[in-house]
Amino acid sequence: MDFVGDRRGQSIQIGAVLLFGVLIIAFSSYQAFVVPEQNREVEFNHNQEVQSDIQDLRNAIVSVPGATSSQGISVKLSTRYPSRLVARNPGPPSGSLRTDGTTDMQYNITVRNAAAKGETGDIWNGTARPYNTGAIAYTPDYSLYTNAPTTYYEQSVAYNQFPTANITLSEQSMVNGRDITLVALNGSLRRSSGGSTSVDVRPVSRSDDPIIVRNDTATTNVSISVPTRLPESKWEELLADEIDDNPGDLSNDRYIADVTTTDGPGPYYTLTITFERGANYRLRMAKAGVGDGVSSESAAYLTDVRGDGSKVTDDISEVVLEVRDEYNNPVQGVTVYGGVDSGSDGSLVEGEAVSDNDGQVTFEYDATGVTPGTQQLNFSYRGLDGNFDGTAPENVSLDVTVTVQNGDTGGGGGDDGGDGGDGSPPSIDSFSASEQGNSDKINVDATFSDPDDNLDQVVITVYRDFLFFRTQVYTATEELDPAGDSIDRSLAGGRKFDSGSYIVELSLSDSAGNTVTEDRDLFIS
Structure with missing residues (x-):
């Protein structure tokens, strides 16, 4: 047979080479375009999860005033790319979670010109009172999502900081009408391990009860200053519902007179919120601990x-x-x-x-x-x-x-002491004062006893902002319940019980001159 010039196998070889080339080009395209896009989506989705985790962390911190135990918040620091049979992934993405400023006193919350009444006024007397605080930041280290933000928590707000913009993830909770709630952050935290980490938020100092403060002089304003990375314009947006366009008008439930920022300390601004004069503010403060080196609190007054x-x-x-x-x-x-x-x-x-x-x-x-x-x-x-x-x-x-002492009827005589009884004073067994729904009324509910049955009158007096507001007198024989040992009255009419701090005083007097008095604090929101 003559095999010279037989070229039948060449087409198969060429086809195989071309097919291999197509596969190489397809794989290269897959590695160069599809894999990065899929991995970029993985990084983006992870960043969304972290932002949600930081919001949970924020919620745990701002709830410290009412917390009774620690809260553990899981933060997913890193993620994994999907496994691939042939294509290659870059190194796994990671991120770091850290506190900033929480051990440096130049980063502080400062309350100025705030004065309280009574013994609390020994310490709250208008002098500036600083409290160390800081921020928590999550910084990602991605391979492909290169413009990912740093996510911060500070001063009750969670937000994303991009190179050219700040996007808030939550509202602020520092100011709500006359309520001022300040939570200082304490401790040192630095985590950068793979996977997730748990952050324990510990209520170092907390209480549900605020103190009542107001400007210490007629020419000063209560103010708070806090460190922040957010500019003044962003805080004006966050506080828009609290800023009074007509400063001095105490009837519109807006009590912020001014919002300003100055540069420093470090990369931060100092935000100062100035409140209107003449109003009583409910100041609630707390200290949240995270990480190591959290300091405890001792008696201050x-x-x-x-x-x-x-x-x-x-x-x-x-x-x-x-x-x-x-x-x-x-x-x-x-x-x-x-x-x-x-x-x-x-x-x-x-x-x-x-x-x-x-x-x-x-x-x-x-x-x-x-x-x-x-x-x-x-x-x-x-x-x-x-x-x-x-x-x-x-x-x-x-x-x-x-x-008047027991047995001293204040004069008089006769076999039974007349209307003076045997000299035993009345007593208040229970006493409460509360806001009656949205009806602009104060409800007073009390029970009392009088051993010698000579109760003469019950006086309810209301003070607003420590000043006399109104009084109501009930005679024992005509206006109490039939047994004469309790009272349940709604005070209304004449003057409106609008938002503010009140003291409700209950006073019992008998015909022998004995008097017993108790009072209750009441805040109407």
Whole structure:
């Protein structure tokens, strides 16, 4: 046979070479275009998940004032690309989570020109009060999503910071009408491991109860200053519903007079929020701990809760005080010492007490045999000595007025003492004051007893912003319930009970001249 010139196998070889070339080009295109696009989508989706995690972390921090235990928040620091049989992936994407400024006092919340009444005013007297704080930042390290933002939490706001813009992920919760809520961040956190990490948010100092503050002089304004990376224009957007376009108008539920920023410290601005004069503000503060090196809080001042200015007879009455830290929150386990001033009479049943879970201590004052008049009681968690200063933050001085003694009817005679009874004073068994829905009324509910059945009148007095607002007198024989031992009244008419702080005072008097008085704090939102 003649095989010379036979070329039948060449077409198969050429086809195989061309097919291999097509495969190489297709694989190259897949590696160059499809794989990066898919991986970029993986990185983008991961970044969306992290933003949601940071919002959860933000929610845990801003809820510290009402929290009773730590909250663990999981943050997904990194992700994985899908497995591929032939194509190659770059190294796995990662990210870091860290605190910033939380151990440096130049990054602080500062409250200025805020004054409180009573013993709390020993420490809240208008002087500037700084509290260290900072921010938490998540910084991604992606291969393909190169313009991914750094996600921050600071001053109640979570947001994304891009090179040319800031996009907020949450609203602010620092200011709501007259409510000011400040949560300081403390501790050191730096995590960059693969996968997820858990961040424990610990309530170092917290309480549901605010203090009432207002401008300390007629020419100053309460203000708060905080470090922030957000510009003034962004904060004006966040606070738009709280800024008063007509500063000084206290009737529109907007109390921010001005919002300004200055440069520093470091890469931050200092945001200053200035509030209107003449309003009472409910200031609630808390301290949240994350990571390592979280510092604890100790006693900063002692304040009275109940008993100052009270009127008692020759019996045992209670005086209640509260130990607080610099965030105005209760401190447990502190020994408080008490005694009667050298110029006063009577005695305390116990000379010391330890603060409970609410930071409170209760002392009993025994006025047996004490001549009617005002008696001074002194308390301190530093101990009592001859140099007692009632204006010092750690000390409290209370006045108790001893009234008509048991058995002293204030005059009169006869076999049954007339309408004066046997001299036993009335007592308040229970007493509450509350806002009655949205009806602009205050509801007063109380029960009381009078052993000798000579109760004469019940007086309810309301003070607004520590000033007299209105009073209502009920005569025992005509306006109380048929048994004469309780009252349930709604106060309304004349003057509107609008938003603000009130003190509701309940006073019982009998025909022998005995009087007992208690009061309750009430805030109408």
